[in-house]
């Protein structure tokens with residue numbers, strides 16, 4: 271009997287292949303000197319937003335809960351990892367050891383907060399998560415914007431009022447300087463590392479959705495009462511999913527903070543959360559690959575338009591909005607989507623002759 | 633001792649009282665029918681039994697264990713399967729995934745595989761459609777899937793909430809034939825129905841629920857000839 275690959279497995283492998291091909295393409299562009307500075311500067315942000323959007327899609331698409339606070343988790347990840355890196359950059363000199371630990375710390379702290387707000391909220395039925403995460407994101411941003419952290423030979427010092435209140439020893443260093451944010455973070459993020467982290471995130475996300483746990487989570491989304499009737503601990507599965515979304519959001523934040531020599535909390539505002547959600551919605555709810563592609567395309571377009579020449583620059587946001595609307599129509603209208611799927615199938619039929627009959631199933 | 637003993641159960645939705653002190657019992661091997669009009673509290677009773685809703689006061693003893701303090705996911709593990717009202721299947725998952733999820737609380741791989749065969753034998757249509765997305769099944773097939781999914785948990789007692797609701801007469805007969813065959817295999821059945829005629833025809837005993845209270849009970853064969861029941865529920 272012919273061995274057939276599960277459709278879900280095939281889907282994930284196609285995604286990996288696209289990502290690797292894109293990565294090689296970009297590397298060639300860069301090494302042959304065909305990539306602009308602007309484009310090269312966007313490579314790490316591509317990874318950051320892709321990871322964050324794909325992770326958010328887990329909560330929005332697979333669990334079916336709305337979260338408006340992804341920027342908050344990124345913020346926690348960015349700050350906690352940066353504090354770690356700044357404190358240890360003299361003791362752990364090798365970035366390839368220090369940075370993975372920093373990202374892990376960023377992820378764990380973000381997940382911790384995710385679970386902390388998830389425990390009371392995810393028990394409730396209804397859209398409470400949206401309301402609470404919205405508030406959470408704003409609170410986190412404001413707390414970090416008012417946070418002063420420094421360290422000296424006595425260890426870490428915290429204050430929420432001013433730099434002077436830290437009482438640092440003369441040899442002390444500032445880590446977080448209120449609204450001015452973090453500075454002195456080692457620039458450990460590179461496109462290669464970002465790409466590796468993105469690939470690992472995708473493997474985690476695909477394996478999660480295709481696992482027994484993933485099916486359980488989808489069953490909660492499909493029908494809560496039925497999920498309860500088969501003996502599923504609903505709160506537990508919601509927490510696992512939301513925690514994983516927060517974790518990867520935190521990792522993305524770590525990648526972000528180690529890409530900039532100075533980072534302010536104000537970057538992680540409500541707009542960023544909405545932007546990430548836009549990537550998820552336009553990429554297709556529940557479609558992880560779509561989130562990544564939408565994140566990359568929609569991060570690139572505004573920047574490309576900004577550089578496209580003075581005429582276009584004035585119409586930058588207009589063009590961007592039109593593209594958003596077109597993408598929305600494409601991805602949400604079943605008829606248009608059906609038309610393109612059908613054309614694609616026909617094309618596939620021509621190319622592969624009769625082998626194109628797509629058989630789904632195990 | 634009865635397998636299931638419900639005593640003076642009071643259940644509220646906020647300030648609305650849906651169950652006003654109901655008591656009944658189910659013995660092992662019995663088919664018990666719980667009949668009543670729309671809004672009488674039948675679904676509420678089942679949801680309290682399966683831990684989806686909390687009870688304000690009263691007790692539910694299952695083989696001597698108190699269920700009102702037990703979370704829903706543990707109740708399934710104890711051998712109580714629930715076929716929810718309105719064919720609540722997992723619409724976007726395949727038939728096979730739905731059935732596998734029915735065995736979510738179990739760890740015995742061989743037992744699960746054997747029960748999957750058993751379910752396919754009982755519902756050949758489900759085997760034919762195992763890779764189909766469940767939401768695309770017909771109403772009757774979805775009801776069968778919901779029943780098959782419940783059986784996958786290897787229950788000792790199965791509670792069904794209006795399995796015949798909204799189905800064509802052919803499917804209704806088929807569903808009742810299946811219930812009959814389930815009881816022949818030694819399962820205890822608590823059947824909630826508005827189709828009182830069919831339910832009383834296969835039940836051993838029955839309870840009549842009216843606005844949160846049990847107003848009549850007895851042998852199904854007696855109730856089917858009861859003047860009040862005839863008038864209110866049998867439409868003749």
Ligand SMILES: Nc1ncnc2c1ncn2[C@@H]1O[C@H](COP(=O)(O)OP(=O)(O)O)[C@@H](O)[C@H]1O
Nearest residue numbers: 645648650668669670671672673674675676677
């Ligand atoms: N979620 C709810 N919120 C408030 N009242 C409810 C809810 N569900 C049911 N009820 C009320 O509880 C009573 C019993 O409902 P239910 O148990 O669904 O009846 P049945 O299953 O017998 O048709 C009805 O009066 C109904 O309006």
Ligand SMILES: [Mg+2]
Nearest residue numbers: 674675676717
């Ligand atoms: Mg009902």
